[in-house]
Amino acid sequence: MTGSHEPTDGHTLWHGRFAGGPADALMAYTVSLPFDRRLWPDDVAGSRAHVRGLARVGLLTDAERDAVLAALDAVSAELADGTFGFVDSDEDIHTAIERRVTELAGAAGAKLHTARSRNDQIATDLRLWCKRELVEVARGVTELQRVLLDRAVSAGDDAYLPGYTHLQRAQPVLLAHHLLAHGVALGRDVDRLLDTVERLDVSPLGAGALAGTSLPIDPAATAADLGFADVFVNSLDAVSDRDFVAEALFDLALLGVHLSRIGEEWVLWTSEEFGFARLDDAYATGSSMLPQKKNPDIAELARGKTGRLVGNLTAVLTMLKGLPLAYNRDLQEDKEPLFDSVEQVSLAVAAITGMIATATFVPQRMRAAADAEVTAATDIAEWLVRAGTPFRDAHAVVGSLVRRHLAGEGSLHDLVAADLGDDAASLVAPGEGVRRRTSPGGAGPVALPAQLERYRAMLDGLGSRLDRR
Numbered sequence: 401m402t403g404s405h406e407p408t409d410g411h412t413l414w415h416g417r418f419a420g421g422p423a424d425a426l427m428a429y430t431v432s433l434p435f436d437r438r439l440w441p442d443d444v445a446g447s448r449a450h451v452r453g454l455a456r457v458g459l460l461t462d463a464e465r466d467a468v469l470a471a472l473d474a475v476s477a478e479l480a481d482g483t484f485g486f487v488d489s490d491e492d493i494h495t496a497i498e499r500r501v502t503e504l505a506g507a508a509g510a511k512l513h514t515a516r517s518r519n520d521q522i523a524t525d526l527r528l529w530c531k532r533e534l535v536e537v538a539r540g541v542t543e544l545q546r547v548l549l550d551r552a553v554s555a556g557d558d559a560y561l562p563g564y565t566h567l568q569r570a571q572p573v574l575l576a577h578h579l580l581a582h583g584v585a586l587g588r589d590v591d592r593l594l595d596t597v598e599r600l601d602v603s604p605l606g607a608g609a610l611a612g613t614s615l616p617i618d619p620a621a622t623a624a625d626l627g628f629a630d631v632f633v634n635s636l637d638a639v640s641d642r643d644f645v646a647e648a649l650f651d652l653a654l655l656g657v658h659l660s661r662i663g664e665e666w667v668l669w670t671s672e673e674f675g676f677a678r679l680d681d682a683y684a685t686g687s688s689m690l691p692q693k694k695n696p697d698i699a700e701l702a703r704g705k706t707g708r709l710v711g712n713l714t715a716v717l718t719m720l721k722g723l724p725l726a727y728n729r730d731l732q733e734d735k736e737p738l739f740d741s742v743e744q745v746s747l748a749v750a751a752i753t754g755m756i757a758t759a760t761f762v763p764q765r766m767r768a769a770a771d772a773e774v775t776a777a778t779d780i781a782e783w784l785v786r787a788g789t790p791f792r793d794a795h796a797v798v799g800s801l802v803r804r805h806l807a808g809e810g811s812l813h814d815l816v817a818a819d820l821g822d823d824a825a826s827l828v829a830p831g832e833g834v835r836r837r838t839s840p841g842g843a844g845p846v847a848l849p850a851q852l853e854r855y856r857a858m859l860d861g862l863g864s865r866l867d868r869r
């Protein structure tokens with residue numbers, strides 16, 4: 401394509417400096433409208449605040465301000481109901497909105513971009529968008545945490561399963577304890593997202609293209625108008641900083657990693673081999689060929705989609721690396737990864753929340769797997785420790801009893817009873833193992849109430865932080 405792009409119904413924003421219109425190939429390659437149009441509510445909000453600011457310092461009359469604000473209201477309505485007419489020269493959402501405002505408000509509209517650049521404008525839009533969207537993601541995660549809590553409370557202190565290390569049965573743990581483990585990790589995700597939101601709550605509006613302006617604007621006042629907690633310190637940094645995008649992508653990638661670990665367990669738990677849980681039909685899928693199949697696709701995609709979340713973070717860090725101050729068009733590449741990660745994580749959180757809320761646990765299968773005699777080995781060693789045997793020696797004694805049991809010399813119970821007595825042998829009884837996980841934060845019933853209390857307090861804390869946003 402070598403054609404020249406002659407806008408029929410609009411000019412580029414920079415048309416004064418250029419003899420001809422942009423090439424089609426340039427427009428096709430550089431436009432961001434297809435993905436940044438979702439920023440329109442934030443772009444309109446930024447423009448409203450900017451216009452009010454211009455009027456406060458006398459750069460717009462009150463009548464001009466009101467004309468532009470009315471045009472912005474009209475544009476907003478058009479964008480909301482889908483009647484906004486985009487034209488070929490609308491390179492991005494900022495251009496489209498300014499064009500339409502100028503069509504509607506005439507000369508006053510042409511003053512909208514006074515003392516503003518798309519560089520401070522896009523940075524403002526994106527921070528406003530992140531403040532809202534990251535809080536929404538965090539809110540969704542707290543719902544998943546609450547579902548884990550509900551399921552933990554109803555599992556109570558008798559459902560238990562094997563705890564694993566190396567995916568080998570290690571020691572029994574309460575189902576409640578296992579579920580809350582994921583909830584605690586998710587709590588860090590919410591905390592991190594809220595920290596990111598607090599750090600990015602700084603207005604870049606008024607930085608201009610890179611160096612501020614000769615006009616008498618008041619960036620602190622527009623920052624306050626937009627509800628930002630603070631205003632930029634340095635105009636060069638304000639327009640080139642995308643730390644908040646990288647941070648958000650890290651938060652989302654790690655949250656995605658946590659979801660993938662939950663996903664992997666549910667793939668295992670719902671397999672016939674484990675059989676620890678059954679999915680509700682609404683949260684499982686079938687096979688196009690195999691009539692008997694019921695598949696855990698949500699859990700698998702929670703695993704599978706993690707690659708792109710990590711990729712999105714990597715893409716943005718790589719894009720930022722080596723960029724000179726201040727704005728560079730490379731920065732436009734921040735948006736698609738960010739939007740994709742927010743969207744994918746939001747969908748994943750909702751789907752996993754529903755999947756876990758509606759699944760059925762199969763405690764008898766869990767118990768059968770957890771009650772293997774050998775999972776009592778550590779308890780027998782600790783019984784010897786209580787009687788004064790150094791742990792390393794106790795470990796060796798029990799290790800050799802386990803070896804004899806596995807070699808077919810008898811049940812572990814009988815071998816322990818013969819060598820160490822009935823008290824020690826009673827530790828092998830079904831259900832004993834989990835009851836003996838008594839230390840604070842441990843996996844048994846004794847420690848559970850305190851854990852539930854701390855978990856609820858964490859949820860309350862995160863909830864009130866969310867309410868303040």
Ligand code: ARG
Binds near residue numbers: 436732
């Ligand atoms: N679409 C651009 C972006 O996302 C908006 C800023 C354009 N600035 C410029 N100087 N061309 O970064």
